[in-house]
Amino acid sequence: MRTSSLLSAASLEGAQIIEFDPRGLKVLKLAHGNILKLFRLRNQWSIARWYGYAQRFCANAKRLHQLNIPTVKIIDTYLLADDSAFSSLPAPITFKPKQRGANQTYAVEYVPLPGNTLKELLLSQALTSTHVLQLGAFIARLHDSGVHFRSLHLGNIVLTPDGEMGLIDVADMRIYPWALWFNTRMRSFRHVTRYAKLNEQFGKQYWQLLTDTYIQQAKLSGKQSQVFQKTMKTFLDNPPH
Numbered sequence: 514m515r516t517s518s519l520l521s522a523a524s525l526e527g528a529q530i531i532e533f534d535p536r537g538l539k540v541l542k543l544a545h546g547n548i549l550k551l552f553r554l555r556n557q558w559s560i561a562r563w564y565g566y567a568q569r570f571c572a573n574a575k576r577l578h579q580l581n582i583p584t585v586k587i588i589d590t591y592l593l594a595d596d597s598a599f600s601s602l603p604a605p606i607t608f609k610p611k612q613r614g615a616n617q618t619y620a621v622e623y624v625p626l627p628g629n630t631l632k633e634l635l636l637s638q639a640l641t642s643t644h645v646l647q648l649g650a651f652i653a654r655l656h657d658s659g660v661h662f663r664s665l666h667l668g669n670i671v672l673t674p675d676g677e678m679g680l681i682d683v684a685d686m687r688i689y690p691w692a693l694w695f696n697t698r699m700r701s702f703r704h705v706t707r708y709a710k711l712n713e714q715f716g717k718q719y720w721q722l723l724t725d726t727y728i729q730q731a732k733l734s735g736k737q738s739q740v741f742q743k744t745m746k747t748f749l750d751n752p753p754h
Contacts (some may be wrong), residue, residue, distance in 0.1 A: 520591045520620060522601045525549075530602065538599065547588060548625050552684070554617040567619035570684040574623070577688075580658050583671070583679025586624040593618040626681050628673040635667060635714055644672065645719045649726025651678040652705070656698050656731060659689035665704045667711055695737055699744055706745070709752040720749060 527544030541549040552567035567590060577584040631648065634640040648670070655662065662669070663685040671679045693701070706712055712720070724745050728738045 520593065520598045522598055525598060525602065528602065538602070541602075543622070546624075547622050548585075550621050550623070552619045552621065554619075565619065566684040567621050569686070570621055573683040573686045573688065577660070577680060577683065580660070580688075582655070582658070582660070583626055583673055583677050584683055585626050585681060588622040588624060590622070591620040593620055626671050626673065626679050628671040628679070630668050630681075631670045631672065631678075632667040632711065634672065635711065640715075640719075642719070642722060645722045646726050647678060649723045650730045652701070653727050653730035656693040656701065659691055659693060661687045661689065661693055661697055661701060663687075663704055665701055666707060667705075667715075695733075695740075698731070699741070702741075702745060703748055706748040707752055708754050712749055712752055720745070 525541070525543070528549070529542040530538065530540075531542050531548070532540035539551055543549055550570070552565060552570070554565055571587045571590060574584050574587050578586075629639075631640060631644065634644065651670070652665070655665075662680060662683070664682055665680075669680060669682045671681055673679055724742055727733075728741060733741060
């Protein structure tokens with residue numbers, strides 16, 4: 514873990530602001546193309562002070578690479594004491610602790626995964642049935658590899674220029690040394706179907722194709738297949754967002 518002294522205003526020259534969240538600056542695109550993502554810790558006594566989302570993000574990316582699942586490439590991680598490195602950016606103050614040590618902010622620099630998200634392909638009407646077949650097989654592969662990605666949705670799945678599917682924004686993830694249990698697989702699909710507007714744009718035909726492909730690729734039993742199809746209908750009829 515590098516200190517904030519190695520992340521200076523000079524190193525951020527020419528950076529573009531990509532994303533804010535309610536707490537301020539969240540994602541920057543650096544001049545040379547790498548991404549800088551900020552992870553903030555509010556409670557100084559939390560276990561996240563030693564192993565928070567920044568550390569999980571890096572550990573999950575490393576493990577995904579070991580599983581040959583495309584994802585971002587981690588370059589470096591920084592612990593920031595204050596917001597001085599961001600003072601030259603045309604943005605509101607990123608974080609401003611009332612006293613030293615009251616907050617911690619980590620910054621992770623990484624090479625983004627090239628390609629387009631499935632959400633981008635869907636919204637541009639470029640998503641095809643071939644992509645949906647590939648998606649069903651990809652999710653089955655994730656589950657069989659023990660990957661439970663709590664942010665699994667079309668906006669976090671990328672189709673790379675090589676035609677592979679990969680994952681981004683991988684902090685909220687557990688990777689088990691065994692294939693996911695059936696109930697955990699169902700929870701994973703709750704995340705996939707969380708957005709009503711995207712569900713509608715994806716369309717009933719594609720959802721059925723995805724369901725059928727997953728059942729086949731995951732080798733679900735007859736009873737599991739029935740439960741899966743019934744549960745998917747419930748999810749699609751009652752999206753949380």
